[in-house]
Amino acid sequence: MKKLKIGITCYPSLGGSGVVATELGILLAERGHEVHFITSGRPFRLYMDQPNITVHEVEVGHYAVFKFTPYDIALANKISEVIVDEGLDILHAHYAVPHAVCAALAKDMADSDIAVVTTLHGTDVTVLGHDPTLRGTVKYGINKSDLTTAVSDSLKQDTYELIKPSKEIRTVYNFIDSRQYRPVDSSHMKEALGIPEGDKVVIHVSNFRKVKRIDDIIRSFKKINEEIPSKLLLVGEGPEMSDMHALATELGVGTEVLFLGKRDDLPDLFSISDLNMLLSEKEAFGLVLIEAMACGVPCVGSDIGGIPEVITDGENGFIRPLGDVDGFAEAALRILGDPDLASRFSEDAIRSVQERFSAEEIVRQYEELYYEAIGEPV
Ligand code: GMT
Numbered sequence: 395m396k397k398l399k400i401g402i403t404c405y406p407s408l409g410g411s412g413v414v415a416t417e418l419g420i421l422l423a424e425r426g427h428e429v430h431f432i433t434s435g436r437p438f439r440l441y442m443d444q445p446n447i448t449v450h451e452v453e454v455g456h457y458a459v460f461k462f463t464p465y466d467i468a469l470a471n472k473i474s475e476v477i478v479d480e481g482l483d484i485l486h487a488h489y490a491v492p493h494a495v496c497a498a499l500a501k502d503m504a505d506s507d508i509a510v511v512t513t514l515h516g517t518d519v520t521v522l523g524h525d526p527t528l529r530g531t532v533k534y535g536i537n538k539s540d541l542t543t544a545v546s547d548s549l550k551q552d553t554y555e556l557i558k559p560s561k562e563i564r565t566v567y568n569f570i571d572s573r574q575y576r577p578v579d580s581s582h583m584k585e586a587l588g589i590p591e592g593d594k595v596v597i598h599v600s601n602f603r604k605v606k607r608i609d610d611i612i613r614s615f616k617k618i619n620e621e622i623p624s625k626l627l628l629v630g631e632g633p634e635m636s637d638m639h640a641l642a643t644e645l646g647v648g649t650e651v652l653f654l655g656k657r658d659d660l661p662d663l664f665s666i667s668d669l670n671m672l673l674s675e676k677e678a679f680g681l682v683l684i685e686a687m688a689c690g691v692p693c694v695g696s697d698i699g700g701i702p703e704v705i706t707d708g709e710n711g712f713i714r715p716l717g718d719v720d721g722f723a724e725a726a727l728r729i730l731g732d733p734d735l736a737s738r739f740s741e742d743a744i745r746s747v748q749e750r751f752s753a754e755e756i757v758r759q760y761e762e763l764y765y766e767a768i769g770e771p772v
């Protein structure tokens with residue numbers, strides 16, 4: 395099989411799309427491909443220099459003539475340089491705007507017939523697709539790509555309905571590297587966090603945006619906490635942070651809810667957790683679900699977007715309607731109050747992630763797409 399020179403353009407900072415793009419690049423490099431990240435900064439999960447990986451950072455000039463700095467044009471310019479200088483075989487754009495659009499412009503600037511694969515991650519369709527000033531741009535990015543993927547069937551369907559592209563979209567699920575995410579012995583963490591040994595631990599990890607409905611999590615947790623001694627770990631940072639602090643205090647669970655901020659030790663935190671909650675109103679996939687499941691944590695989720703494609707209701711967690719706080723609490727209590735059920739769900743969570751979302755399987759799917767896009771036999 396010919397090894398490829400692959401350009402990846404993505405958001406390098408915190409966020410599921412950046413995580414998936416970076417992990418994919420790392421795994422492709424481990425499989426012998428030459429990977430070139432073309433981004434506004436070093437991808438945050440790329441901790442150290444690794445063989446077969448080069449990062450090309452986009453520099454943007456700040457000139458008084460510009461009211462708005464033209465990052466997108468600088469990105470397209472950089473991509474076009476890398477296409478030519480490195481002789482790329484394929485370009486993979488993560489997120490339609492600006493990356494798929496910049497890829498199309500770069501291809502034209504480089505006068506190249508390089509194949510472009512675009513991966514849609516969620517808000518590029520479910521939020522930008524509702525914005526009349528951007529919907530046409532998202533459609534252009536997809537139509538100009540040789541192949542477009544979505545991270546769930548739900549996102550694929552939303553894209554057909556909202557964007558109406560002329561091209562077919564394929565589902566390629568997100569994945570997890572089980573070398574990083576697996577159950578570990580982190581029992582010391584409970585003590586370090588001041589959690590009594592017998593307390594149950596509920597966890598939620600996100601970027602604390604309104605779409606994550608963290609208020610529903612805190613309200614559900616209050617009901618859980620009335621029945622079972624427990625703590626809620628809220629991991630991450632974002633705009634909802636201070637309102638959620640206030641809500642926990644107002645509901646009388648201020649000392650039971652631990653705001654941990656951004657953390658690098660997620661496998662440790664998941665490994666002391668009995669339940670993960672993701673109750674979002676928009677969620678194309680929910681990467682955090684497979685991170686938790688890979689560590690053996692059952693999940694309760696809302697019936698939104700890709701969440702029901704990841705959690706199998708009644709097998710490794712429960713799905714309840716969006717906003718159904720009573721239903722979420724009842725589902726959580728069933729898991730937390732029944733050790734046999736919890737252990738069955740935990741085992742199924744690990745098995746389900748290995749079978750459906752393993753890095754090996756999904757990276758293989760992307761490789762096949764690349765060979766298809768450039769017309770090479772696998
Ligand atoms: O919503 C986020 O937390 C960030 C967002 C992003 O742009 O990175 O995540 C999106 O992409 C992730 C990776 O594919 C998905 O797991 C998330 O479900 C998706 N977020 C939404 O659809 C709201």
